[in-house]
Amino acid sequence: QSALTQPASVSGSPGQSITISCTGTSSDVGSYNLVSWYQQHPGKAPKLMIYEGSKRPSGVSNRFSGSKSGNTASLTISGLQAEDEADYYCCSYAGSNTVVFGGGTKLIVL
């Protein structure tokens, strides 16, 4: 069970859109529509942003959206805001009662 692959960092200017990719395998991301995304600010606990690939929990801005194609899931943030600067982690069910996280992506708002 290897960690899902995410870019180490992405950046964008306020108002722009960015996409963070999360690449797994046919044993995890590719087999299930069960990818979730978490936002983590420094020193804070992770916060659920997207679940089951593209669903948003109550209270999460509709600027956040999720999608999947094959073994790769993606998180898109539109209308980038300074408060979006944080670390983002994807997570997928990997079968046999296990889950796997990605390596994390640092989002920098320029």
Next chain:
Amino acid sequence: QITLKESGPTLVKPTQTLTLTCTFSGFSLSTSGVGVGWIRQPPGKALEWLALIYWDDDKGYRPSLKTRLTITKDTSKNQVVLTMTNMDPVDTATYYCAHRPDSTWYFDYWGQGTLVTVSS
């Protein structure tokens, strides 16, 4: 309102066994489909899923740590306990517990985390 809080030692010596307790409120672990998981984060590094326990006492463990981990629940006390044997400095991390909703595979509520340092 769902809340979770981790408790346990902040410092353990190498080779010792770590015991962490997650005390929660706002839900019951006897409710069908519900689960509680443990996730850790070494300083400056990524999240790592460790273990999960379900309402029916089924369990799941990180394959690479399976021989060192045990997760149990006490439904009457609203607690989940994680034990990790043979601690090593590389196990230094913030340990989080989190709520898994009904028969799903994501974590919607997290504890604040507890930093555990492994050092002699």
